[in-house]
Amino acid sequence: MSKDARIDARNKVRDAAIALFAQKGVKATTIKDIARAAGVSEGALYRHWASKEDLAAALFAAEYTALSHSLREAAGSGPAPERLRRVIVWAFGLVEAAPDRARFLLLSQHDALPPVPALMKDGLETPVDVVCAIVGDGIAERSIVDADREALAHTVIGAIVLNIQSHVYGRQTAPLGTLADTVADALLRGLSTGKGA
Amino acid sequence: MSKDARIDARNKVRDAAIALFAQKGVKATTIKDIARAAGVSEGALYRHWASKEDLAAALFAAEYTALSHSLREAAGSGPAPERLRRVIVWAFGLVEAAPDRARFLLLSQHDALPPVPALMKDGLETPVDVVCAIVGDGIAERSIVDADREALAHTVIGAIVLNIQSHVYGRQTAPLGTLADTVADALLRGLSTGKGA
DNA sequence: CCATTATGAGTGAACGTTCACTCACATCCT
DNA sequence: AGGATGTGAGTGAACGTTCACTCATAATGG
Structure with a gap:
């Protein structure tokens, strides 16, 4: 061997x-x-791996942090609304590019209870942190409305997640590309101030 | 006995x-x-109940349809954006009024896969349907932007669900009332046309 | 009005299955 | 040689489900 x-x-x-x-x-x-x-x-x-739980936790942690890095890269630079749009489009793209990974991340949050707090303890960055940071930048540069940035970030992520879920579960049949734009348009209209950075 | x-x-x-x-x-x-x-x-x-699975499915179906009815009632009548706001506020209120039920509904969607398609087969109304209907009304009356109504509905629901989740899991510490308003403001700014019904 | 019978919810020990995990041994690589 | 890795039958505990039995209450009959 x-x-x-x-x-x-x-x-x-x-x-x-x-x-x-x-x-x-x-x-x-x-x-x-x-x-x-x-x-x-x-x-x-x-x-x-020491146990099945350990395997699941390790895989989840790896995928979760890999997702964070990918999101950060996908966001690129520029005004926050543009970065958010790229994040949204990229997230929808992941479902087509790596459906197993997307589904694993979607489902495992409820199975794998301990790891997420554990990740945060270790100072590792989560996808939520990435979006939060972009929203925070947007508020600072006045391109995103001034409100609780965690709430806005969760609003963005929730919209992404549930639309993807409904696609995965077969309720939503519209093509993912169109979905991404529709969702991004609606969210950014609500979050943007209209002013540039 | x-x-x-x-x-x-x-x-x-x-x-x-x-x-x-x-x-x-x-x-x-x-x-x-x-x-x-x-x-x-x-x-x-x-x-x-015939089995543990049957018990879980029965409880979920009951809570799920009860939630649909409550949402429909909470929405009341009037322009779609106002009805959506009431739905959002009511959903956040549920977490305080009946945390076990809210958490059960949040968690069980992934455990109890079969029942949801089964519910739809039986022609029963789901919370998603309720929001979809309101969005559809809004599009018809030109108070909601013209876009895929399922996508918009899932955007609203996803935003609600993830904000509630982050509250339940302890990441979001802002009071629920404030959260509801922040989320509703952001979403409705994105979905409304600004015109009345 | 009481005695008899029927009903069916409730009980919990026992059963068979499933499953994560172990270990004695084989195999491979350096 | 020897440490690292792979194998898969075996183990024990946990779990969902069953079933023979109990007994409070309801229905029946004289």
Whole structure:
């Protein structure tokens, strides 16, 4: 077995677990399911993670922080409203580009209770923080209305999340690109002052 | 066996189950937990519900449709933007008035996947439908901007849900009343045309 | 008005299944 | 050689569900 094969085993478990967690949730996914889908034995999982919960938490933390970085990059620079629009469009794009990851992040927040506070303790940045920061910048530069920035950030994120959920669950059938623009238009009309930065 | 135990068993189970489901989720709550909290035996549950899943689905369906009716009532009549504001304020109020119910509805959507499509099959009205209808009215009467009404409705609901979640999970510490106004202001500024009905 | 019978909610120990996790052993890499 | 990694049957605990039984109350009959 080559070094690469071993590395692949870890990644195969990760990919399989994310896909299964995304489809059935953490609780409903068994170690056997994961091992089977990854093509490794059950015992092998425990060489790399202490428990199923540990695996789920590690995957969630990794995806969550990766999402934060991606959002930050996607936002780019410029006036806050423009950055927010890019964040919204990018988030909708993620659903098409990596549906398993999007679904995993969407579903696991309720399964994986401990990690999110834990992440914040470790000083790691969450997607909420990223949007909060942009909103905060916008308020400072007077391009976003002056209001509780957490509330505005959650309004933006909630709108994104629920529209994506309704798409994933099949209620909303409009193409994601159109959805992103509709949602971004409505939100930015509500948040922008109309003044530039 | 007391007379009270017999008469109240169903309701005591309902109350206990909602509280436990709200705190730990459906999967993590055991029949023993529920029976214990309700002060009845485990077997008694099966006199009234076929399974734990059935109990959860029945409770969710009941709460979900009750929420729909309450929202419809809270909306009242008048121009769509005013009705939406009342819906938003009422939803935030629910968290203070009945935190267990609010939390149960928030958490169980991901545990109780089958019932929601099932509800829609049965032609029952969901909270999403209520908001969709108001948005649709608003578009017709030109008080709401002309866009995909499902998208706008999900934007409103998502904003409500995520702000409530962040409050329940302790990230958002601003008082709920203030939050409701902030969120309603931002959303309605984005959705309204400014024209009356 | 009482004795008898029927009803069905309530009980909880027992059952069978499921599942996360372990461990003795095999295999691979350096 | 020896540490790291992989294997998968085995283990014990937890869980949902069942079922033979109890008993308060209601219905029936004389």
